[in-house]
Amino acid sequence: AQSVTQLDSHVSVSEGTPVLLRCNYSSSYSPSLFWYVQHPNKGLQLLLKYTSAATLVKGINGFEAEFKKSETSFHLTKPSAHMSDAAEYFCVVRLPMGDDKIIFGKGTRLHILP
Amino acid sequence: DAGVIQSPRHEVTEMGQEVTLRCKPISGHDYLFWYRQTMMRGLELLIYFNNNVPIDDSGMPEDRFSAKMPNASFSTLKIQPSEPRDSAVYFCASSLLAGGGYTFGSGTRLTVV
Numbered sequence: 001a002q003s004v005t006q007l008d009s010h011v012s013v014s015e016g017t018p019v020l021l022r023c024n025y026s027s028s029y030s031p032s033l034f035w036y037v038q039h040p041n042k043g044l045q046l047l048l049k050y051t052s053a054a055t056l057v058k059g060i061n062g063f064e065a066e067f068k069k070s071e072t073s074f075h076l077t078k079p080s081a082h083m084s085d086a087a088e089y090f091c092v093v094r095l096p097m098g099d100d101k102i103i104f105g106k107g108t109r110l111h112i113l114p
Numbered sequence: 115d116a117g118v119i120q121s122p123r124h125e126v127t128e129m130g131q132e133v134t135l136r137c138k139p140i141s142g143h144d145y146l147f148w149y150r151q152t153m154m155r156g157l158e159l160l161i162y163f164n165n166n167v168p169i170d171d172s173g174m175p176e177d178r179f180s181a182k183m184p185n186a187s188f189s190t191l192k193i194q195p196s197e198p199r200d201s202a203v204y205f206c207a208s209s210l211l212a213g214g215g216y217t218f219g220s221g222t223r224l225t226v227v
Contacts, residue, residue: 034216041223044205044216
């Protein structure tokens with residue numbers, strides 16, 4: 001069965017410190033992986049995506065994620081948090097091979113402390 | 115490109131009334147998805163279309179929900195009759211066949227009182 005697990009429902013970091021949002025997936029195939037961000041009362045915005053090219057993916061707003069097949073992980077990182085990063089982040093798996101569903105993680109709410 | 119456009123942004127309706135949510139996908143995108151987001155269940159896929167044809171509606175909660183895509187530039191999600199437990203944010207998203215990410219609309223916040 002395919003699944004996505006975001007290990008933390010809430011993460012709090014101080015402004016200027018690194019951010020780590022964890023995501024593990026389970027898939028029988030080589031999936032495409034995405035991170036989306038949702039700011040309060042807004043829609044979802046694509047941060048970055050992995051589609052079997054480079055394993056280290058750079059996204060918008062200074063975020064990046066590394067695909068580690070051996071660990072089935074796709075953790076999202078940022079070297080220095082900014083107040084505007086406070087939002088909910090979703091890790092997403094897109095299934096290949098003609099089944100075009102995507103599976104969302106439960107989300108991680110990122111809090112930035114001044 | 116204006117992105118995926120959803121209307122209305124907010125809808126408040128009384129229980130039992132019909133509600134219609136609208137979506138205009140990005141031009142050229144082959145896939146259109148309807149999602150529902152609640153605090154309890156997170157994001158749920160309701161239905162998706164490929165080239166205007168419904169492919170999988172197994173996420174539609176019950177017969178009160180229906181979705182149509184009469185052409186490549188327009189889709190509706192209808193709830194009739196609406197119930198308070200339908201209160202949620204409903205997102206529409208579109209995507210290209212070739213892969214990559216999805217582009218989401220800003221959502222419709224539905225409140226059924």
